Amino acid sequence: MADNPSVLLVEDDTALASMVQELLEGEGYAVLAVHDGQRALHEGLSGSFDILLLDRGLPAIDGLDVLGRLRAKGVTTPVLILSALSNPADRVEGLDRGAEDYLGKPFDVDELLARMRSLLRRHTAISDAVRIPGGLLERANRTVTLDAGSVVALSERECELLAHLARSPRQIFTRESLVHTVFTDADDDGVVDTYVHYLRKKLGRSSVLTVRGLGYRLGPLR
Template sequence: MGAPRVLVVEDDARLLAMLTELLEGAGYDVTVARDGQRALHEGLTGSFDLILLDRGLPALEGLDVLNRLRRTGITTPTLVLSALGNPADRVEGLDRGAEDYLAKPFDVAELLARLRALLRRHEQTAPALRVPGGVLDVTVRGVQLDDGSEVALSERECDLLEHLARHPRQVLSRHELLAAVFPDADDQGVVDTYVHYLRRKLGRATVQTVRGLGYRLGAPA
């Protein structure tokens, strides 16, 4: 399935560089954001396994970013890493949607251990993703159809359908899908090709074309 994808949101340039080097060294695929608006954009349009989130951000406070992501149905496990570390701050962070909360300054080994624990819990408890006509199981790269049959998907087909299913009400541009699902490609036509493959296997209703804008998950059957 590739390296775990983590969105790191931190406005301190030196700390952000340190976290990026640390996480990449630990085998993560890192995307960064230095303010709340960029973090919200990345969270809404990208596909991540984890979010590492500061609170005191320019443009939009970290917990407000998290709250907006949760309201759109994005359930990516999130660890808040903040200088606001008293008990009331931790309680607020957990109540507003974070799965874990670690105060700065922090121990590097503890941070990595907490991220590993979040990944394990998410893999064990990740909800099934409803798609038109069935349920996507990313662990086996297949769709269990409502009639009881199963359809196997390739890795890229599964990644594309998963990304659409994690943003069920959003229209995603071909550029956004290319960056999130096919980062090694430079031709947006690859998105159209894999949409065609999904429709061929699962039916045209699986992915809806929004003319001039992009694609979104089809309506439930």
């Protein structure tokens, strides 16, 4: 995981969104806030985030529809629904549609932060070893074990870039989204091309595929 866990915050109440964004950034999260379902779907499909905080009642596309479409496209980002619809039937519906957790509004700030920490711990434990086409990425020791038997050592940045691509292997990631989630201290998106080059040298040119005009996605290892 990157030093600053990344959050996609989807909330149509702009005052509440600003408050939550300020709170989370004060806790060390990198937050992208959007205010309608269409933008949420776009960002969820084109970016890579550690947590998605999702309101249900959104303009353009309902929050549960956004969630369903993301899951249908293979996006596994853990989702915490924040909603005024918080009776048991509403919570069950949200969890059945693919959310990992559900918190009713108004919510206690400390409880929100605790639930987010819990999601991060669970998701990190699951994703420490990631199966990728042609090998296994082990984040704890920053290595890729190829199916052919050889082991390739990665730098921290190379490992994080590969892990973000592998988290949603069918997604196309723009350079801008990768800067936002992996290279948060970079001055421009040229650093993405540099580390794609490094990964290709170590794992083969097909390990990271270029989608012309859009960005990059995971490919098979050599």
